[in-house]
Every structure is written in structure tokens, then in C-alpha cells.
Amino acid sequence: MAKCWEMRGCDELMQAECPHPNELDDECPTTCMFAKCDRETHEDTTDPALLFDPTVDRSAAIRAECTYCAFFLRHGPRLEPAKK
Secondary structure (H helix, E strand, C coil), rough: CCCCHHHCCHHHHHHHCCCCCCCCCCCEECCCCCCCCCCCCECCCCCHHCCCCCCCCCCCCCCCHHHHEEEHHCCCCCCCCCCC
């Protein structure tokens, strides 16, 4: 099952007609009405510990909105530790 940060919020037809200047391989911008998260788990955060956590793999989020969601920042994928 896909995780919420892996889903765009619009269907393939809408993606083909997307008016945003980005490619579909990029994040959906926060200004897109279809990229708004309506899940119960979504919670915007201003907690610096979460927002600046260096272990979060932000590249896994397909929507820019996820990068400041407490649920994604707590439960999303992590980066591999740097090998020494």
C-alpha cells in the first residue's frame, strides 16, 4: 500500500494537464489545490527539531506540503547514515 507522502492527490488525466511549471517527477507545489492533504494524520508543524531533522529523507515526499507535516517527519523514510 502506498504511503501518503507517495501520492499526488490527482489522477493521471489531471497530471497530464497539470498547469504547474514543474515536471511530474518533481514535488507538487503547496499552491496546488489537489496537493492539499486531507488525511487525519496530517499535522503542520513548526517544531524546529522535526523541521530540521537531518535524518529525514525529504526526497521521498511527492508533495511539498509533506516536508512540514509532523506525521511525515516522524514516520517517513530515513537517510542512511554516512559511512566513515
